[in-house]
Amino acid sequence: MDVAEFEACWHAHLRRVSAYAERHVGRDASYDVAASTFLTAWRTWDAVPAEPLPWLIAVARGHVRNHLRSHRRRAGLEQRLRLLDDATPSATDAGTTAAERSDALAVLAAMPDGEREALLLVAWEGLTTEQAAEVLGCRPGTLRMRLHRARARIEATTPLPLIRSTP
The missing domain is CATH 1.10.10.10 (Winged helix-like DNA-binding domain superfamily/Winged helix DNA-binding domain)
Structure with a gap:
């Protein structure tokens, strides 16, 4: 695990991942989704591709689905x-x-x-x-x-x- 690479990824993509999450779950929950997304990236850093943004958004998408399912936030x-x-x-x-x-x-x-x-x-x-x-x-x-x-x-x-x- 290269901490410097992870930090660079965090700084480069946190805003876009958070914006993606905010659009789906609102501002308050978007922080949790973004944090979970980067925790997943940290834990599976070897699986993160060289161009991490699509992968990060795909992971965030999964966390968004989990959040929506557990809290039933979207109702039409x-x-x-x-x-x-x-x-x-x-x-x-x-x-x-x-x-x-x-x-x-x-x-x-x-x-x-x-x-x-x-x-x-x-x-x-x-x-x-x-x-x-x-x-x-x-x-x-x-x-x-x-x-x-x-x-x-x-x-x-x-x-x-x-x-x-x-x-």
């Missing part, structure tokens, strides 16, 4: 809207109106989980399609199809500059 559309709202920039920061922001969150919340997660990993987490596919445990082609479907839903509903991104 209202809960998802609240969490997404907490994680998005304010309307003035995003250069968009509050109504557009609300519409964007409603479209995201109404998407199937796989499509929404694919879109958010690429657009908000900044992962490549290959990295996002690794996080979700699917092929890059499958992820690209999910992205296509998610973007088609967005285009069919309303123009939403808040969540558009090119992979």
Whole structure:
């Protein structure tokens, strides 16, 4: 175990792992998810790949699922809207109106989980399609199809500059 390598990984990726967790479980629980993710990394450091971010987000995703299952935090559309709202920039920061922001969150919340997660990993987490596919445990082609479907839903509903991104 190389402590310096682990510390470098921690400093380089803690913010992104925490942001990922916050989007799913809220600010308070995101600290626990991030800590658990890096504890897993510490304990299994030899299994962490050279490019650790997709691996860390995949581990965080597992901790998020465990957290949600044990605390039953997500109970439908209202809960998802609240969490997404907490994680998005304010309307003035995003250069968009509050109504557009609300519409964007409603479209995201109404998407199937796989499509929404694919879109958010690429657009908000900044992962490549290959990295996002690794996080979700699917092929890059499958992820690209999910992205296509998610973007088609967005285009069919309303123009939403808040969540558009090119992979």
